[in-house]
Amino acid sequence: MRAVRIHQYGGTDTLQLEQIDTPKINADDILIKVKAAAINPVDWKIREGYLQEFIPYLLPVTLGWDVAGIVTAVGAQVTEFKVGDEVFSRPDISRDGSYADYISVKADEAVLKSAKLDFAQAAALPLAGITAWQCLVDVGQLSAGQRVLIHAGAGGVGHLAIQIAKAQGATVIATASTANQDLLTQLGADQAVDYTKAPLNEQIEPVDLILDTMGGKVQEQSWALLKKGGMLVSVADQPSEEVAKAHGVKAAFVFIEPSSRILRELNTLVEANQLTPLIEHRFPLEQIAEAHLQSQTGRTRGKIVIEVS
Ligand SMILES: NC(=O)c1ccc[n+]([C@@H]2O[C@H](COP(=O)([O-])OP(=O)(O)OC[C@H]3O[C@@H](n4cnc5c(N)ncnc54)[C@H](OP(=O)(O)O)[C@@H]3O)[C@@H](O)[C@H]2O)c1
Known part of the structure; x- marks a missing residue:
């Protein structure tokens, strides 16, 4: 072969x-x-x-x-x-x-x-979808009515994360460059944020959960965007426990594991027309x-x- x-x-x-x-x-x-x-x-x-x-x-x-x-x-x-x-x-x-x-x-x-x-x-769907689900649902415990920020909402993980978060009943804020603002809205984001236009803290009200797909400077800017008791889940850079503590928030790093349970959850959202790669x-x-x-x-x-x- x-x-x-x-x-x-x-x-x-x-x-x-x-x-x-x-x-x-x-x-x-x-x-x-x-x-x-x-x-x-x-x-x-x-x-x-x-x-x-x-x-x-x-x-x-x-x-x-x-x-x-x-x-x-x-x-x-x-x-x-x-x-x-x-x-x-x-x-x-x-x-x-x-x-x-x-x-x-x-x-x-x-x-x-x-x-x-x-x-x-x-x-x-599998790798990016399992990643988004593990971060938002399993680790982030996202629930209806919460506000979630998804960095890189136009990317492989982010575009599925927006749809999964909407299906959980969350209010979704997502970031992308100017060219991808319309895409974020089409995917269901309640607020599309252009990270090239102004600092994130001037555009985003505090959120309960952040999915950090970027790490580095994006992660550094993210701490100030969380409500007290909120959580940052990163797939890009291991977040510092000390920095999280100093901001009164929680932090976690996720490295995806295979999961047929989550693949079934993704199938269910697909069947309900709530998820399309x-x-x-x-x-x-x-x-x-x-x-x-x-x-x-x-x-x-x-x-x-x-x-x-
Ligand atoms: N730990 C794990 O288990 C795990 C699992 C999956 C993925 N990852 C990691 O997560 C990262 C993202 O993966 P992916 O598959 O989503 O990547 P991807 O599809 O390559 O992401 C591309 C997207 O990133 C956006 N982007 C670039 N810079 C940005 C910024 N400063 N702010 C907001 N958006 C930005 C781009 O949108 P614009 O052009 O509009 O900027 C583009 O749509 C990668 O580093 C990957 O290795 C880790």
């Missing part, structure tokens, strides 16, 4: 489209024929070697940890899937990924995809380097999808 692997860390020239054996499955795995994969910033961060200490790979490794496709084999212990099922998954990041014709994933990391999603949309760019597997370069611009609206077959 075809797979895009890296044999060393580095630039996009390390991405090699190769012929390799179809992966074997364990007793608790399913084999998925990949219809679509999606790009996430973690893909090129791993490719560059930025996460070597955190996730030690034995190279070569196939990149890509969002997948939608069709089950072509099931392990001996798997009862919940059969050959022909249409599934989606954000699989274990320590195993080979989805830039390939086939991927082997644990059955409990996959879910039947909603019929309302085509394969490209289903591939766009936005795909700005589609590339074939052969153009994986272009797809990575697009992600590295930091300017993508919604998601980048690789149409594999």
Whole structure:
């Protein structure tokens, strides 16, 4: 089968489209024929070697940890899937990924995809959607009537987070550059904030919860935007407990874990027309380097999808 692997860390020239054996499955795995994969910033961060200490790979490794496709084999212990099922998954990041014709994933990391999603949309949802749900609902405990600020509301995580937060009944404030203000409103944000126009504290009244997808200076500016007792949840930079304490707020860092429970929650929102992934760019597997370069611009609206077959 075809797979895009890296044999060393580095630039996009390390991405090699190769012929390799179809992966074997364990007793608790399913084999998925990949219809679509999606790009996430973690893909090129791993490719560059930025996460070597955190996730030690034995190279070569196939990149890509969002997948939608069709089950072509099931392990001996798997009862919940059969050959022909249409599934989606954000699989274990320590195993080979989805830039390939086939991927082997644990059955409990996959879910039947909603019929309302085509394969490209289903591939766009898992990693970014699970991240948004874990931050807002599981850790942030967002409830109806609360005010939530979502940084980078036009991005892969942010555009799903806006829709998930609206579905929880929250008042949603989201940030983006001038060009993406209309998109924030279309996604359901109650207040679209242009971070290029004025400091955030001049535009945003205090909020209960902040989803920080940016870290750095954006995180620094965020503390002053929280109500006392509020919470900042970051996926970008580990927030300081001391700084949080000094502001009378809570803070947490989330690193996404696979979750079929959350994939089912996302399916439910899709079925209720409350969640639709936005795909700005589609590339074939052969153009994986272009797809990575697009992600590295930091300017993508919604998601980048690789149409594999
Ligand atoms: N810890 C975890 O488990 C986890 C999980 C998922 C993602 N992440 C991380 O979260 C970050 C975001 O991921 P993503 O997939 O959403 O990235 P992405 O899709 O590449 O984000 C692109 C978006 O960022 C926006 N943006 C750039 N600078 C901004 C700023 N100063 N303020 C507000 N928006 C800004 C851009 O909008 P404009 O062009 O309008 O500025 C663009 O739409 C990445 O660093 C990723 O690695 C971590």
